[in-house]
Amino acid sequence: MDVDLIFVMAGAVAVAGIARWRGWPAPLVVTGVALLVSFLPFVPNIDIDGELLLTATLPPLLYSAALDASFTSFKQALPHVRRLGIGLVAVNAAVIGFIAYHLMPEIGVAGALLLGAIVGPPDAVSAAAIGRKLGLPRRVMTVLSGESLINDATSLTIVRVFAAVAAGATVTVWQGLWEFVLAVGVGVIIGILPGMLLHQLRTRLDDPTVTGTLSLLMPFGVYILAEHLHGSGVLAVVAMGFYVGYHSPRTSYSQRQHDKPLWHSVDFILESFVFAYVGLQLPSVIRTVTSARGSDTLVLAGVVLLAVIVIRPIFVFGSYEWGQFWQKVKLRRWKHAVEAYQIDPTSRAARPVVIKKRRNARLPVAPTKQAIKRRVLEPTLSWQERLVVSWSGMRGVVTLALAVALPDLTEHAMPGGHVADLVAVAYIVTVGTLLLQGLTLPLLIRGLKVTSSADIASDNREIARMRTAAGEAGIEYLREQQQSWVEKYGVESVDAFNRFSRGLLRIEKGSDQGERDLDSVTQKIAVGGIGRITYDDLHELSRGWLAVRRRVAFEQCRAGNLSEEVMREVFAAIDAEELVLDTKGSLRKE
Structure with a gap:
């Protein structure tokens, strides 16, 4: 079995x-090739424990x-994401x-809702790959x-609740809501604390191999611990990832360069498998x-596939209009609070903009349009962008993993082997959405x-402003x-010193002359032509120059001037x- 898994991977x-x-779309191609290979007589049937x-x-x-x-972009898009x-x-x-339930009542209400929860979450892997390749807007x-x-x-929370019901447990509505609240609270706390620990290790240990290995292991530990404490392992891992990713600019450059290919390789292997x-x-x-129930399951799968495709655009367009309506209500409430001066502008009634007061002044200052945009308005999506979001509902790894784990989640307690029906529907819906929507x-x-x-235009403006600020800070440093x-x-x-400094400034502006300036000074030093320098x-001077540019970029980002x-x-x-600088230095020492 172990050898078979290695061959499959x-x-x-x-x-x-x-x-x-x-x-080509890799998930679709891999699934299609595996489907064809499964019909070969010498290919064994591979079973994996679902929970594993x-x-x-x-x-x-x-x-x-x-x-x-991006945690900042995520926070700005939170209304869309939450809906x-x-x-x-x-x-x-x-x-x-x-x-x-109405097509196959024998699976029971819990089993029907369980199926809905399993096929509910789309996977952004395929959509994100397509979007990056075709240049989708960042907000989408x-x-x-x-x-x-x-x-x-x-x-996963809904699945666990209804899996328990399907297994024979009695769960009320309030218990289900409490389960969700507990999952969120415990999951976030369990994720943040190890994230803080991992960040400290990443900043203090100058060994990307060790910290990279810890980064590989800790998501598993956090997930298992959160699930053991009845929290959401998913939210725990996401919270830890957000924390570590948000603070990654504070780590060494070697750590960042080590992380990216490492995690891209992990994603590639797991998704392919x-x-x-x-x-x-x-x-x-x-x-x-089909041998047990004929074509009933296939009919159910076809109807569910159609439903998940149709429900998404209806919800996306409807919820967007609902969000815009409430946004207008909040804006009117905010304007009334500011104009009337009868409500404390920092209270809930005056939200969603926090009004700053002038020093030694009683009346609040109305914020600028940019402040309103940043703190009130959720990112707008055109109808074309909403249509793209509506059609990006391909199911993927999560649906498949939940389907495979279903027998263990229900403790094999569903009557009449109906777990196999739910698994088949989940598989067909996943492959169907990949085919119809992915292509x-x-x-x-x-x-x-x-x-x-x-x-792209906005990024260029931000980079130009950042380079100006970095140039000013760099000149002061020099x-x-x-x-x-x-x-x-x-x-x-x-x-x-001046010639070397001009080289650094010219490299920042993209001029080839900068490298020639640096090389000329370096060569003179190599033959002992510039005193005790x-x-x-020069290496330390260059490192300091890079540190200044990083600091300015970090400060500009935290100030909201750079995404x-x-x-x-x-x-x-x-x-x-x-x-490149360190590589040249190590070669010279050799």
């Missing part, structure tokens, strides 16, 4: 690698997604449960990725249920011309360093420069 990675190389698969795949995938997510991540999952569970990508982080916790496993299992699952989503994005051109060089090496060092002095996504791109470029 190796084959899945190979097929996914070819798909990525050719620009759930525990082995969810924590690292969720942690990796949270690491890459889709909680509201849509609940609506899916209720509507699909209603449909499933934030909504999709944020939804996928929240809806997993909602779905899960989709391959589904393709291999799907024929045997369908044969089992047509790129055509929809291109047809509607939903692009990130506005994001002036301070010039004075210390004169004190240490004498006036004869000024010419070399050493290469280590977190752009800050990470700036940090990646500076990290690459520091890697």
Whole structure:
């Protein structure tokens, strides 16, 4: 069995690698190839413990997604994310449960709602890959990725409640709500505390191999601990990932460069394996249920597939209009509070904008339009962007993992082998959404011309402002360093220092002359032509210059003048420069 799993994983990675190389949707290709391979007579039937698969795949995938997510953008898009991540999952569970119970009443109310919760959460992996390739606007990508982080916790909580009911336990509505509140509270706390510990280790240990290994192991420990304490393991892992990712600029550049390829590889392996496993299992699952109940399960799967596709756009457009309505109500309430001066503008009645007061003044100052936009208005989505979000409902790893774990979650207590029906429906819905939506989503994005051109223009403006601020801070830093060089090496060092400084400034502006300036000074030092100045002095000067640029980018981001996504791109470029600097230094020492 162990050897079979290794072969499946190796084959899945190979097929996914070819798909990525050719620009094809890897999840769909892997599932299709595995489906074809399953009909070969020498391919064995592979069974994996459901809870094991759930525990082995969810924590690292969720942690990796949270690491890459922008906490600031997530917070701004929270109204959209909350509606889709909680509201849509609940609506899916209720509507699909209603449909499933009336089509197949023998599965029971709990089983029907259980099915609705399993197929409820879409997976942003496929949609995000397509969106990045085609250049979807950042606000759309934030909504999709944020939804996928929240809806997993909602779905898993609902699944556990109705799985307990299906297994024979008695659960009231209030107990179910308490279960959800407990899952959220315990999950977030359990996630934040280890996240703080991991961040401290990452900043204090100068060993990316050790901290990277701890990062691989801790999501599993956090997930298991939170589930043991009746919290949401999903939210615990997401909270830890958000905390560590948000504070990653405070770690060393080698740590950041080590993290990115590590987690991309983990995601690639796990996602490829899960989709391959589904393709291999799907024929045997369908044969089992059709031999027992004929085509009833296939009819149910077809209706549920149609339902999940139709429900999403109705909910996306309807909930968006509802959110816009309440936003207008809040704006009117805020304006009335400010104009009437009868309500404390910092109270709940005057929300959602906190009004700052002038020093030594009684009356509040009305905030600027930008402040209102940032603190009141949720990100607007055009009807084209809402349509793209509506069609990005492909089911994926979470639905599959929950389906595989279903026999263990229900303690094999559902009567008449109906667990196999639910598993078959979940498989068919996942493959169906990948086929129908995954293949047509790129055509929809291109047809509607939903692009990130506005994001690119905004990013360029932010980078230009940041470079101006970094240049000013860098010049101040170089002036301070010039004075210390004169004190240490004498006036004869000024010419070399100025030439080297001009090289740093020119590199920042993208000029090739900068590298030539640095090389000329370095070569003179190598032959002993500039007094007591050493290469280590130039190395430290360059490191300080990079540290100033990082500090300015970090401060600009925290001040709201630079988006977190752009800050990470700036940090990646500076990290690459520091890697080149350290590589040159190590070669010279050799």
